[in-house]
Amino acid sequence: MMNQVIENISSHHLLLKKVSIAISILLLIMSCTLVSEEKPKFVADHLVAHFDYFSYSGNDDFYIHHALPDSDYYYNPILPGWYSDPSVGSDGKNFFMVNSTFSYFPGVPIFHSTDLMNWKQIGHVLDRHEQLPLEGQRTSEGIFAPAISYNPHNKTWYMITTNIKKGNFFVKTKDPFGAWSNPIWLPDVHGIDPSFFFDDDGKAYIVNNDVPDGGSLYQGHRAIRITQFDADKDVTLGTSLMLVNGGVNIAEKPIWIEGPHMYKIHGKYFLMCAEGGTSVDHREVIFKSDSPWGNFMPKKEPILTQRHLDKDREYPITCAGHADLIQKVNGEWWAVFLACRPLFNRFENLGRESFLMPVRWGKDGFPFITKENELIPRIVQMENIPRDSVVTFGNVNKVDEFDDLHLGMEWMSLRGDISHLYSLVENPGFLTLKCANVSSKELQKPAFIARRLQHHKFECATQMYFTPKSESECAGLLLYKDETHQYLCAVTLKNNTPVIQLIKVKEDGVDILAERKLLNMNDAIDLKIVSDGLGFSFLYKLSSSSQWITMASEIDAYYLSTAQSYGFTGTTVGLYASKKGY
Structure with a gap:
């Protein structure tokens, strides 16, 4: 038996992957019966799937046809794929950027840079259950619009946000590269999108979206409020004051004023907000005052929008908006903001992405990011800042061999930590995923390890060892938008025969779009998804064969788009295992 196992594992290049690992680890690998009926299990009565690798390659046309002209240029979006609601802060030497994660875990990715162009993810702000209670929340609930700020008076970093089912809270740290505190809840701060402002006189404030004085007069009528904050005691002081009622012009019934940030620049207080909702009418607006308590006078025109431009x-x-301003040590002002890249202005599966642009100042004393018919540029120069060899933007080609002791920072799960469902150490070189008694449609924690789609055109693939024992057990690749919009390419049983199925998950059930019988389930199976942006192709092959078999092609990508399904996230893709079907 042992000779058979060693021969099978060697045939899939496992030994080649492990030549640099100590002899003791190699002996452990050879003792693992990954491809026989004695595959290792976490618990004797639970089935597991073993994934040998996961590859992802982006192939978007723009990057192929538009090379960067020099070493001090970058591509927009600076963070491609679903990295929505960017916020940026600085202590004068370091920049840190955070994004929304809604009901994914860990929460709020944090990126570090010393120059604003070159970013590297250093972890997540919310990486423990006590920081991130998400039980029972839908995909687009959870964590909204985190805002990161540095308080120079106590040399502390703050990240404040909304857990949509729990309320507003913040966490803090002296070291953003390390751990952040447990949540400090703010019971007197209501609504969403809170943000700290630390004034140069040592006083601190929170601005946030909330209901206007007297209540809302129409659907989407909201206000921006301010509350003083005691940074020594971590509590709010007094009652909140309404700073902005509705938006720039209440007579026009503006909707969804939100995402506020306050700044003090040249002795003036600026209050910058998003307006118009996060779809195509999204825009960024700004107000100015002599005091953080008002009166705030608006700039009449948006300082960022693309809503009025030629759709062709x-x-x-x-959808550009939800911006945050930051100043470099050379005096330049820049802005991060969210926007979308729809194909042919129709739809996208990438979600709202993070863009970066220089900020200019008008004669009226207001900053602006775009004006009139200006387009958000896809290629931007940051003079005299050299681009690193490894960047966050453009096409990428990444292979995860699952050789590390921990998952990479790009991987996420739904509604909490699922480390009890997978292992990277029990079978070194493999991600071993237990079939959970949860389906991807439920508001629980499925055995789904996912990463963001970052390109319209992409390929992703994996190799899997999996032998289902009942028709309720399945494992494979899952494209996931939300609870009721998914495509699953999975191995399962049908009439006691192993099959591979392509399943469309819907609100009222599932459709089987394609199905093929599998003759040898002791062999590994490779699964692949290829996207041209408008449609997906699903392919498979047994590892003993070199020929890919197409199960289905031109599967409608629109079905997973925000235009079809609503929601605030982009589409994710990843590894899935369930003993509860689909």
Whole structure:
């Protein structure tokens, strides 16, 4: 038996992957019966799937046809894929950027840079259950619009956000590269999108979206409020004051004023907000005052929007807004903001992405990011800042061999930690995933390890060892938008025969879009998804064969888009195992 196992594992290049690992680890690998009926299990009565690798390659046309002109240029979006609601802060030497994660875990990715162009993810702000209670929340609930700020008076970093089912809270740290505190809840701060402002006189404030004085007069009528904050005691002081009622012009019934940030620049207080909702009418607006308590006078025109531009423009960028300003030591002002890249201005599966642009100042004393018919540029120069060899933007080609002791920072799960469902150490070189008694449609924690789609055109693939024992057990690759919009390419049983199925998960059930019988389930199976942006192709092959078999092609990508399914996230893809079907 042992000779058979060693021969099978060697045939899939396992020994080649492990030549640099100590002899003791190699002996452990050879003792693992990964491809026989004695595959290792976490618990004797639970089935597991073993994934040998996961590859992801982006192939978007824009990057192929538009090379960067020099070493001090970058591509927009600076963080491609679903990295929505960017916020950025600085202590004068370091920049840190955070993004929304809604009901994914860990929460709020944090990126570090010393120059604003070159970013590296250093972890997640919310990486423990006590920081991130998400039980029972839908995909687009959970964590909204985190805002990161540095308080120079106590040399502390703050991240404040909304857990949509729990309320507003913040966490803090002296070292953003390390752990953040447990949540400090703010029971007197209501609504969503809170943000700290630390004034140069040592006083601190929270601005946030909330209901207007007297209540809302129409659907989407909201206000921006301010509350003083005691940074020594971590509590709010007094009652909140309404700073902005509705938006720039209440007579026009503006909707969803939100995402506020306050700044003090040249002795003036600026309050910058998003307006118009996060779809195509999204825009960024700004107000100015002599005091943080008002009166705030608006700039009449948005300082960032693409809502009025020709819908037939090439490579359109839409939904721009939710910005945050930051100043470099050389005096330059820049802005991060969210926007979308729909194909042919129709739809996208990438979600709202993080963009970066320089900020200019008008004669009226207001900053602006775009004006009139200006397009958000896809290629931007940051003079005299050299681009690193490894960047966050453009096409990528990444293979995870699952050789590390921990998952990479790009991987996420739904509604909490699922480390009890997978292992990287029990079978070194493999991600071993237990079939959970949870389906991807439920508001629980499925055995789903996912990463963001970052490109319209992409390929992803994995190799899996899996032998289902009942028709309720399945494992494979899952494309996931939300609870009721999914495509699953999975191995399961049908009439006691192993099959591979392509399943469309819907609100009212599932459709089997394609199905093939599998003759040898002791062999590994490779699964692949290829996207041209408008449609997906699903392919498979047994590892003993070199020929890919197409199960289905031109599967409608629109079905997983925000235009079809609503929601605030982008589409994710990853590894899935269930003993509860689909």
